[in-house]
Amino acid sequence: MHKRYPMINHKYLDLTSMKELPESHAWLSLDHELPSHNSSTPDQVPVINLKDPNAIKLVGHACKTWGVFQVTNHGVPINLLQQMEAAGRKLFALPMQQKLKAARSPNGVSGYGVARISAFFPKLMWSEGFTIVGSPYEHARKLWPNRYSRFCDVIEEYKEEMNKLAQKLMSLMLGSLGVTMDDVKWASLQGSSAALQLNSYPACPDPDRAMGLAAHTDSTLLTILHQNNTSGLQAHKEGTGWVTVPPIPGALVINVGDLLHILSNGLYPSVLHRAMVNRTQHRLSVAYLYGPPSNVEISPLSKLTDQVHPPLYRAVTWSEYLGTKAKHFNKALSSVRLCGPLNGFADTNDHNGVQVG
Numbered sequence: 001m002h003k004r005y006p007m008i009n010h011k012y013l014d015l016t017s018m019k020e021l022p023e024s025h026a027w028l029s030l031d032h033e034l035p036s037h038n039s040s041t042p043d044q045v046p047v048i049n050l051k052d053p054n055a056i057k058l059v060g061h062a063c064k065t066w067g068v069f070q071v072t073n074h075g076v077p078i079n080l081l082q083q084m085e086a087a088g089r090k091l092f093a094l095p096m097q098q099k100l101k102a103a104r105s106p107n108g109v110s111g112y113g114v115a116r117i118s119a120f121f122p123k124l125m126w127s128e129g130f131t132i133v134g135s136p137y138e139h140a141r142k143l144w145p146n147r148y149s150r151f152c153d154v155i156e157e158y159k160e161e162m163n164k165l166a167q168k169l170m171s172l173m174l175g176s177l178g179v180t181m182d183d184v185k186w187a188s189l190q191g192s193s194a195a196l197q198l199n200s201y202p203a204c205p206d207p208d209r210a211m212g213l214a215a216h217t218d219s220t221l222l223t224i225l226h227q228n229n230t231s232g233l234q235a236h237k238e239g240t241g242w243v244t245v246p247p248i249p250g251a252l253v254i255n256v257g258d259l260l261h262i263l264s265n266g267l268y269p270s271v272l273h274r275a276m277v278n279r280t281q282h283r284l285s286v287a288y289l290y291g292p293p294s295n296v297e298i299s300p301l302s303k304l305t306d307q308v309h310p311p312l313y314r315a316v317t318w319s320e321y322l323g324t325k326a327k328h329f330n331k332a333l334s335s336v337r338l339c340g341p342l343n344g345f346a347d348t349n350d351h352n353g354v355q356v357g
């Protein structure tokens with residue numbers, strides 16, 4: 001089991017009012033984790049136009065080599081992205097006492113609070129979050145007793161558009177593995193599960209010693225992230241190190257999650273990523289966490305395995321995997337692994353050697 005830390009008292013500090021970084025949020029020097037710089041040939045996260053006739057190939061290559069890419073021409077209306085961002089801003093701008101009325105309960109998943117991965121780190125992160133699973137209504141009503149419907153409408157519309165895009169991306173990702181949506185019965189079912197995670201990273205008085213969101217992989221099939229125009233997201237690439245994923249107006253960031261990693265038998269690595277903060281800008285991001293119906297067993301696709309390429313992972317349901325992640329955090333994938341890497345078929349997602357916090 002991964003080491004857990006007791007919750008620190010300063011959990012609900014109003015970060016926007018802080019003139020100095022409190023000890024509770026001061027991480028050790030992050031210098032050893034800075035992105036590697038090679039100015040002549042910067043390694044950049046791929047940007048894929050989904051209307052490109054070669055989109056399947058481009059998506060496959062990006063999944064294999066990076067586990068993260070940005071997409072343009074994705075079909076989600078730009079004004080919906082703007083409305084979602086405005087709704088997030090409005091929520092996080094509420095006074096702390098108001099936000100706490102919608103606080104996530106100790107064992108719950110929905111609501112306002114610090115990052116759930118905080119329990120695995122001795123210091124707190126410079127961020128606050130709001131998680132929505134299912135209807136936003138109950139929590140929105142506590143935040144705005146008389147004016148919650150606009151927020152709920154935007155969330156519902158956003159989830160609908162994200163679901164459409166997630167299906168399109170799944171079809172491209174599976175297609176690039178030589179598999180169709182029909183081969184994977186649950187993939188085209190309506191019962192897919194998802195959560196929406198709103199993240200706020202206020203401007204920070206000492207950004208070099210603070211951490212917005214510590215390095216982690218997502219427990220999803222895939223994640224669709226909208227970030228505002230402030231940089232902060234970094235992805236880790238084997239052999240390169242930490243690379244900033246720059247905001248591109250209108251583009252969305254796609255991460256391969258742990259379940260796609262399992263499904264692809266390690267061919268598409270689940271990407272380790274984190275969020276940094278800065279001194280002057282408030283950063284906001286909205287992650288759509290997309291997974292299969294929660295009780296469907298996910299295992300390496302049979303088309304991808306044979307005697308030379310045995311399944312590397314055992315079958316898990318999403319709900320079982322979430323429990324494993326809550327216990328083992330960044331070692332969860334290794335904990336459902338069946339056998340060690342074979343020659344030429346290495347699992348690129350062994351993050352045990354990467355400093356995550």
Ligand SMILES: O=C(O)CCC(=O)C(=O)O
Pocket residue numbers: 197199213218225227232233273274275284285287
């Ligand atoms: O804010 C970001 O860019 C990253 C968010 C993220 O990784 C998450 O919500 O899991």
